[in-house]
Amino acid sequence: MKPGVLNKWLDVPSTDPDDARRRKLLNILLVGTGSLIVVTLLVTGLLATSPLESISQSLFRLILQGGVVSLVGILIVFVINREWSGRIASSLFLLILTLAIAFSDEPRQVVEGRSVFLFTIPILMASVVLFPWASFAMAGVTTLIVARMAVSIDIVPPLPTMLGFFAFALVSWLSARSLENALKDLRALNRELDQRVEDRTRELRRANRQLARANERLLELDRLKSRFVSMVSHELRTPLGAIQGFAEMLRAGIYGSLSEKQDDALQRVQRNTKRLLNIVNDLLDQARIEAGELSLHPEPFSPEVLVEDLRSTMGVLAEQKGLSLTVEIDEDTPQPVYGDRERLHQVLVNLTNNAIKFTDEGGIHVHIGRANSDYSNHWAMAVSDTGPGISQKDKELVFTPFRRVDDSMTREHTGVGLGLSIVKQLVELMDGDIILESELGHGSTFTVVLPLQREQRRES
Amino acid sequence: MNERYAMIIEDNEDLAIIFAEALQAAGFETGIIQDGERAVKELETTQPRIIILDLHLPHVSGEEILKGIRADPRFEDTRVIIATADPRMADMLKDEADLVLLKPISFGQLRDLASRLAPEKTASSQSE
Numbered sequence: 001m002k003p004g005v006l007n008k009w010l011d012v013p014s015t016d017p018d019d020a021r022r023r024k025l026l027n028i029l030l031v032g033t034g035s036l037i038v039v040t041l042l043v044t045g046l047l048a049t050s051p052l053e054s055i056s057q058s059l060f061r062l063i064l065q066g067g068v069v070s071l072v073g074i075l076i077v078f079v080i081n082r083e084w085s086g087r088i089a090s091s092l093f094l095l096i097l098t099l100a101i102a103f104s105d106e107p108r109q110v111v112e113g114r115s116v117f118l119f120t121i122p123i124l125m126a127s128v129v130l131f132p133w134a135s136f137a138m139a140g141v142t143t144l145i146v147a148r149m150a151v152s153i154d155i156v157p158p159l160p161t162m163l164g165f166f167a168f169a170l171v172s173w174l175s176a177r178s179l180e181n182a183l184k185d186l187r188a189l190n191r192e193l194d195q196r197v198e199d200r201t202r203e204l205r206r207a208n209r210q211l212a213r214a215n216e217r218l219l220e221l222d223r224l225k226s227r228f229v230s231m232v233s234h235e236l237r238t239p240l241g242a243i244q245g246f247a248e249m250l251r252a253g254i255y256g257s258l259s260e261k262q263d264d265a266l267q268r269v270q271r272n273t274k275r276l277l278n279i280v281n282d283l284l285d286q287a288r289i290e291a292g293e294l295s296l297h298p299e300p301f302s303p304e305v306l307v308e309d310l311r312s313t314m315g316v317l318a319e320q321k322g323l324s325l326t327v328e329i330d331e332d333t334p335q336p337v338y339g340d341r342e343r344l345h346q347v348l349v350n351l352t353n354n355a356i357k358f359t360d361e362g363g364i365h366v367h368i369g370r371a372n373s374d375y376s377n378h379w380a381m382a383v384s385d386t387g388p389g390i391s392q393k394d395k396e397l398v399f400t401p402f403r404r405v406d407d408s409m410t411r412e413h414t415g416v417g418l419g420l421s422i423v424k425q426l427v428e429l430m431d432g433d434i435i436l437e438s439e440l441g442h443g444s445t446f447t448v449v450l451p452l453q454r455e456q457r458r459e460s
Numbered sequence: 461m462n463e464r465y466a467m468i469i470e471d472n473e474d475l476a477i478i479f480a481e482a483l484q485a486a487g488f489e490t491g492i493i494q495d496g497e498r499a500v501k502e503l504e505t506t507q508p509r510i511i512i513l514d515l516h517l518p519h520v521s522g523e524e525i526l527k528g529i530r531a532d533p534r535f536e537d538t539r540v541i542i543a544t545a546d547p548r549m550a551d552m553l554k555d556e557a558d559l560v561l562l563k564p565i566s567f568g569q570l571r572d573l574a575s576r577l578a579p580e581k582t583a584s585s586q587s588e
Contacts, residue, residue: 238475238564241564244564245474245478246478252485254567295551
């Protein structure tokens with residue numbers, strides 16, 4: 001029989017854990033005692049029928065009668081134990097057991113002979129199936145029975161045996177009481193733990209709710225920010241476009257010729273408008289990248305095109321500052337390269353613009369070619385300047401949006417600090433990498449490495 | 461088809477004036493319409509050589525107008541230039557229009573582009 005099935009038979013449905021424990025214990029005792037009686041009956045049966053006649057017929061009958069009555073009693077107690085809670089079944093069982101012991105042997109043997117020790121069994125059981133102190137009650141009952149039996153067969157009641165019963169009761173009481181106390185402590189501990197788990201769960205649930213609300217608010221803020229930036233950008237770009245257009249038309253002589261001073265003033269209007277427009281464009285790009293809305297349009301093109309575009313966009317600016325702008329394309333540069341031409345132009349312009357901004361003497365050198373051996377399947381664009389260089393500490397800051405490395409430079413050098421941040425994000429969007437090499441006093445080199453087309457890759 | 465006519469559909473008056481000046485400088489006659497509904501009505505009777513189309517228009521959006529133009533064989537030779545400030549829309553409509561210009565659009569840029577489509581040069585610059 002599987003332990004699960006046995007447990008199902010022995011378990012008693014009860015809401016009180018102590019009651020359930022006692023009644024299950026009683027069931028185990030019932031099954032154990034029942035089994036013992038069956039074994040005893042079988043053995044006595046065997047002995048009685050054996051030719052040796054080691055057991056008298058009268059004793060055999062006595063055992064048989066007692067055994068059968070006990071078995072019936074056990075069955076009744078088992079049923080009562082299943083149906084009724086409380087200690088009715090336990091008391092009944094102990095009573096039957098004690099009586100069965102009293103009549104299990106010749107009266108003399110029961111009072112002061114081989115069977116007297118059997119009385120300790122119900123005494124020990126009483127404290128575990130009833131109350132801890134029930135063992136004393138049981139010892140009392142047993143003493144009375146033994147005394148009554150002794151008197152009936154005309155012998156002196158065995159005083160040491162009777163005192164022994166109480167000694168057993170004491171031991172049993174102590175062990176049962178400590179067991180019950182331990183259980184009580186354990187249950188209290190369990191309750192406390194349950195309470196703590198419940199408290200923590202409640203706290204956790206509350207924290208989770210707060211977190212979800214905060215997250216929702218953040219998402220909403222993010223959406224608002226994106227909408228705000230794109231709306232503001234649109235609202236700024238439109239009038240800026242108009243200012244630029246009219247300034248351009250005036251300078252083109254559409255509305256008549258201008259004096260030199262008027263032309264100069266308009267040129268300043270144009271220059272400042274352009275600057276403002278660049279900032280707005282950077283903000284818009286940053287917002288689109290953050291919102292994941294910026295999509296790339298890769299196409300094959302020649303690196304020379306990039307260089308030409310760069311010269312026409314940045315050449316004048318470098319020249320105005322008295323800086324050289326030199327370009328070098330390695331012979332083994334893969335042709336064509338593949339990428340979003342507009343965005344790569346933006347990357348190159350931002351890097352060059354940054355270099356021009358911070359360089360006062362010397363020049364800017366743009367170098368395009370295969371990437372170094374660390375990036376075997378990439379091509380690279382490097383923009384080097386002869387500017388002041390960037391300290392180790394500041395290297396991490398240069399790609400952070402709205403962060404300017406040197407605050408003293410902020411007033412002097414225009415911009416909101418988005419250029420390099422956008423470059424980095426664009427390059428990462430292209431599955432590329434940007435590397436900054438710089439040393440204070442020795443200029444800076446920003447190298448952008450970008451993946452090559454599969455067929456352009458070579459083993460290295 | 462009116463080879464010399466360029467229609468400017470743009471609700472911002474300032475920008476419309478700049479576009480008109482640029483197209484005039486390129487040799488076109490121009491008309492400005494600032495409302496989508498009116499543009500649709502106007503297009504029933506005229507077939508301009510160039511249409512400059514803003515997307516955010518009152519009543520009928522530029523996108524719808526573009527759809528109508530593309531479904532009408534009368535406008536087979538009409539060049540539609542979309543002028544928008546919204547990069548997402550620019551991306552989306554890249555293939556629908558002949559050209560998508562992201563605002564702000566410079567006077568000089570539009571003038572030069574339009575010059576290539578001007579009446580006296582149309583035959584030689586079809587490929588553009």
